[in-house]
Amino acid sequence: xxxxxxxxxxxxxxxxxxxxxxxxxxxxxxxxxxxxxxxxxxxxxxxxxxxxxxxxxxxxxxxxxxxxxxxxxxxxxxxxxxxxxxxxxxxxxxxxxxxxxxxxxxxxxxxxxxxxxxxxxxxxxxxxxxxxxxxxxxxxxxxxxxxxxxxxxxxxxxxxxxxxxxxxxxxxxxxxxxxxxxxxxxxxxxxxxxxxxxxxxxxxxxxxxxxxxxxxxxxxxxxxxxxxxxxxxxxxxxxxxx
Numbered sequence: 001x002x003x004x005x006x007x008x009x010x011x012x013x014x015x016x017x018x019x020x021x022x023x024x025x026x027x028x029x030x031x032x033x034x035x036x037x038x039x040x041x042x043x044x045x046x047x048x049x050x051x052x053x054x055x056x057x058x059x060x061x062x063x064x065x066x067x068x069x070x071x072x073x074x075x076x077x078x079x080x081x082x083x084x085x086x087x088x089x090x091x092x093x094x095x096x097x098x099x100x101x102x103x104x105x106x107x108x109x110x111x112x113x114x115x116x117x118x119x120x121x122x123x124x125x126x127x128x129x130x131x132x133x134x135x136x137x138x139x140x141x142x143x144x145x146x147x148x149x150x151x152x153x154x155x156x157x158x159x160x161x162x163x164x165x166x167x168x169x170x171x172x173x174x175x176x177x178x179x180x181x182x183x184x185x186x187x188x189x190x191x192x193x194x195x196x197x198x199x200x201x202x203x204x205x206x207x208x209x210x211x212x213x214x215x216x217x218x219x220x221x222x223x224x225x226x227x228x229x230x231x232x233x234x235x236x237x238x239x240x241x242x
Contacts, residue, residue: 073141097141099218
């Protein structure tokens with residue numbers, strides 16, 4: 001399989017190593033200094049770039065008729081636009097906040113727990129995500145996906161980075177918001193924690209990434225899966241978790 005790498009930072013380089021180990025060929029390593037020359041030769045593109053160029057990368061794939069896997073976060077205000085372009089061009093598109101097998105299982109666990117906890121109003125939920133200092137967006141796409149998983153299965157309506165006001169715990173709007181604490185520190189690939197607190201106890205689920213390999217392997221597996229398909233997909237399709 002011929003792969004175009006759109007974004008050649010640490011993640012792009014890790015994806016390259018794993019793709020080569022799995023017998024694939026890299027036909028483009030796109031960074032800020034080169035063009036899209038070679039994209040049309042690819043069987044699939046994998047985008048791990050930055051929010052400012054993600055839309056251009058994904059659009060070029062649709063116009064070139066190349067399936068695209070996107071792991072870039074922080075650009076999702078344009079997701080509907082890209083989904084519409086994918087359908088217009090009969091392309092193939094899979095965007096995920098996290099490609100790790102463990103994280104996608106964690107997503108499912110989070111949704112299941114949210115359904116259980118929605119019956120018990122004495123518990124409130126909060127989240128914490130910790131990443132390396134090079135991560136540009138906050139909160140992480142994974143944290144946002146976790147928050148959406150809770151919102152879709154409970155009475156919560158939104159998430160916020162702002163801490164609750166201690167002097168007004170009864171505020172109804174505030175009570176429906178999930179607080180996400182975003183922490184940036186050195187050499188942390190990604191840690192996400194979901195905690196339900198009550199006066200008497202706490203329930204916590206947590207995922208800790210030890211390195212980038214899990215994210216990279218999941219992206220390559222998704223790329224292998226999407227070749228020859230048309231439509232808009234998720235990691236639930238790849239991993240048959242639906």
